[in-house]
Amino acid sequence: MNRWIPFCAAFVLLLSGCMGRTGERNVSPLSEPVPTVSLAQPAPVLPNPAAAIDSVLSSASPTASPSPVPSPSATAPAEVPSTPPSPPAKPSDAPAAAKKASPKKDKPAGAHKAEQAAGRSKAHSGSAGAAKAHSLTELRQKYAxxxxxxxxxxxxxxxxxxxxxxDTLYTPQVLDILKKHNVKATFFVIGKLAEKHPEIVKRIAREGHVLGNHTYNHAQLKKLTMDKFIEDIEKSEAALSPLAGYTPRLIRPPYGAVTDDELAWLKDEGYLTVNWNVDPEDWRGVSGEQVLKRSMEAAKPGAIILMHCATGPDGSLQGTIDALPELISGLRAKGYELVTLPQLLETNKGK
Structure with a gap:
């Protein structure tokens, strides 16, 4: 029996050793002592315990994959713009900025001419935005x-x-006096009356007098739009040309009133606008003595004398009929030659 005691004791010691090695295999890596390393390879310094834990776990895990290496484009610094970006516009500034940035639209071809025509018509309509009127002196200088x-x-x-x-009352009497004294004169004819009395107009031309255009309706030209003005002049021209045998070049605006644009158009169309510098105001119905006196006193070389040969039913030109024979005699007595306007101005009677 005593002989088994040592044998049993050896068995117990052997069993204890085996169990101790088995316990070592089950110890957590965190409880293992730091292994001894060679002086040639110093142990890495771990910054903190958490990092030590991660390091140990990653080295012990067989399935851990290496961290991906970022591409150069991902790690390159963002490009710095050469100029700092503009601050965003305030909401209230956006419409103004858009308006400022939007380019001007070019006007279509011919727009300027259309604008000029529209402005010209507006100027003659008497509207509040009409252009500044030119004085008679300014117009005389501009269209000398x-x-x-x-x-x-x-x-x-x-x-x-x-x-x-x-007319049928005074015009024939004036023609009779001029014929008797062998004087040639210039008659400014109203187109509407020429259509009404074509035979008298033909007589004027036949007896050697010159016909001029006095508009179709005897309107105040300053109150007409440009379209109406042109229509009036051309309508009168159409009435006179067949009766005269030529297209009259001379034109006289009623009351002597005309605008800048109208004069420009008349000039472009080949007309010569002729007013006067002697006015006995026979259209007022003054006496023959007054007509004669005013005309003789104002007449100078180159004078253009204004008289009338037709009037409305309530007017009278008897002073003209009475003064005309004496006026012709008086001017001739002073040495003046009585001529037509084309002769005086050395121009053509037709266009």
Whole structure:
């Protein structure tokens, strides 16, 4: 029996050793002592316990995958712009900025001409936005070669002119006096009356007098739009041309009133606008003595004398009929030659 005691004790010691090795295999890596390393390879310094834990676990885990290496484009620093970006516009500034940035639209071809025509028509309509009116003096200076008030003072010539022709009462009497004294004159004819009395107009032309255009309706041209003005002039021209045998170049605006744009158009169309510088105001129905006195006193070389040969039913031109024979004699007595306007102005009677 005693012989088994040592044997049993050895067995117990052997069993204890085996169990101790088995316990070592089950110890957590965290409880293991730091292994001894060579001086040639110093142990890495772990920054903190948490990092030590992660390091141990990653080295012990067989399935851990290496961290992906980022591409150069991902790690490159963002490019810095050469100029700092503009601050975002305030909401209230957005419409103004858009308006400022939007380019101007080019006007279509011909728009400027359309605007000028529209402005010209507006100026003649008498609207509040009408253009500044030019004085008669300004117009005479601007259109010195096409807006005439007198002839040359170098010649002893005077022109007798008669407005508002024709009628059946005074126009034939004036023609009779001129024929008797062998005087040639200039008659400014109203287109509407020419259509009404064509035979008298033909007589004027046949007896060697000159016909001029005095508009179709004797309207105040300043109150017409440009379209109406042109229509009136052209309508009168159409009425006169067949009766005269030519298209009259001379034109006299009613009351002598005309605008800048109208004068420009007349000049472009080849007209010569002729007013006067002697006015005895016979249209007021004054006496023959007054007509004669005013005309003789104002007449100078190159004078254009304004008289009338037709009037409305309530008017009278008897003063003109009474004064005309003495006026012709008196002017001739002073050495004046009585001529037509084309002779006085050295121009053509037709366009």
């Amino acid at each position: 070669d096409s807006f005439i008030f007198r002839g040359s003072s170098a010649k002893q010539q005077v022109a007798l002119t008669f407005d508002d022709a024709p």
